[in-house]
Amino acid sequence: MSDATLSEADKAAARPNPLREFWFYFRENRGAVFGLYIFVAFAFCAAFAPLLSPYDPTEQFRANALQPPFWQAGGSWAFPLGTDPLGRDMLSRLIEGARYSFFVGIVVVTIAASGGILVGLISGFAPRWLDAIIMRIMDVILAFPSLLLALVLVAILGPSLTNAMIAIAIVLQPHYVRLTRASVMSERQKDYVTAAKVVGAGQARLMFITVLPNCLAPIIVQAALSFSTAILDAAALGFLGMGAQPPTPEWGTMLAEAREFILRAWWVVTFPGIAILVTVLAINLMGDGLRDALDPKLKRS
């Protein structure tokens, strides 16, 4: 019996499963695990929104407009979190809103990361003049405050959720380019890359198979952090009237619609904001945990 466990342990020592190793370090950070739970709940809401929400998010119960949540006088269990000025159920709209935010996060991060990684890889391997041109272009994009650039881009493309996502992806992309390029630059110097070159690996193989996997750790952390930035920026654009358009139950758009009622009906303003805050907070907690788990420098200390 002891032999069996020993050989198990030997195997583990020889080559720990990277996923298990990651989970070992990630679990250390209780905040991150907590964030992960909330994020899973959020993803669940997004996936099964139509099944979870008690009403259609756009259905108007005119007789019950601006009804407070159930624990306040005048509230009822029929609308647990109250209704908005048009008599739509807040809870249903919030659950449906999770879909939009999740979708925004996924799409923006996918576009920004894949584009940014590709350009960053090219920049890291390119001759100096091309590298310089790419980095100057990124400098130009980074010179504009991100929300302002996204705002103007959406004004050009026309206000809609799709265009807001495109704009945010463009604005976030330079961060991936810089990060990838920096990692590529330091990896390229290492012996294993030279070895691969000597063996005769082509440029594409060097870029995508030899070097890229070793650059991924900071990019994954960045992906988590820009997921939350994307949700925040999309909500901000929605709030300014340049993102999702009413009656879409996007959280930022809901806040914009509720603005004139803030002093009369606190719940129409409070709940969408809490939804945004909790989601973004959960993702940032996860991001911190990811960074601690993936950063080899911190692991040793």
Add this chain to the structure above:
Amino acid sequence: MLKYFASRLLTFIPTFIGVTLISFGFIRVLPGDPIIVMAGERGISAERYAELSAQFGFDRPILVQFWEYFLGVLQGDLGQSFVTKRPVWDEFFALFPATLELSICAMIFAVALGLPAGVIAAVNRGKFFDRALMSTALIGYSMPIFWWALLLIIVFSGNLQWTPVSGRIDLLYYFPDATGFMLIDSLVSGQSGAFKSAVRHLILPTIVLGTIPLAVIARQTRSAMLEVLSEDYIRTARAKGMSPGRINGIHALRNALIPVITVIGLSVGTLLAGAILTETIFSWPGIGKWMVDSIFRRDYPVVQGGLLLIAVMVMVVNLTVDMLYGVINPKIRKR
């Protein structure tokens, strides 16, 4: 040293041209013909259209238009607003003090609370105080500030009636703006209550705009302090029997400040992005609100000029921070 400055300046030039190109290019691809927008609902005759088109130079090749725009920019000519007919440059600098005043106050708020919070958290690493402060900082960092603003309005303007909801000062007071900074002007004017009114208008926007920088500074100070506190010279100081207050406050904090100052310098962009939301919500007459209004009014020259001026401002600040960093830290220069 000079070589480092020169190389930093050299990268500034292509970026500047790029920024000009983008702010120029944006307007060319905006939907809607600017002249038709200007004419409004009355419509416009074909002759008048051609006349205006020639007047603004829209009928010439795009490269010529860009060249002339670029020459204008270098001479400080950013065109005229379609709506007010005033030069964009003048409008920008008339509104800029309001944004600057708000940003400075927000930054003072962020540094005054963020630095001590970060130091206290680092010194009490792992204890309750550290956890509480850092959890609060993470909440602040994740805050949708447009919602935060609405919450503060509900509590402080709605329920408690302590602060006004919008503007920079009560309409009661009138005085010429000598500096453009409401706090200074109201004090100089000598009208009783004017200064108090200005302060009350400033409080909520300051808190809203300062929240994210506050969280960033607190987190950054904590991690910089933790790094410095594990250095040998701190142990030496401890061994010599120096008081903890002196070690933390003077020996450690001074070295921890370098990355913190960089973060402060680099958050100008964040501050301007935050100003867009904050000024819109509080009807603060600064450049953030001006940009949003112009975007909605399709006032192209303003959008174009404002975008360019803001980007150049961010670039100049970043360049200054870079250069200062080179002065402080000789290792950077060598690259």
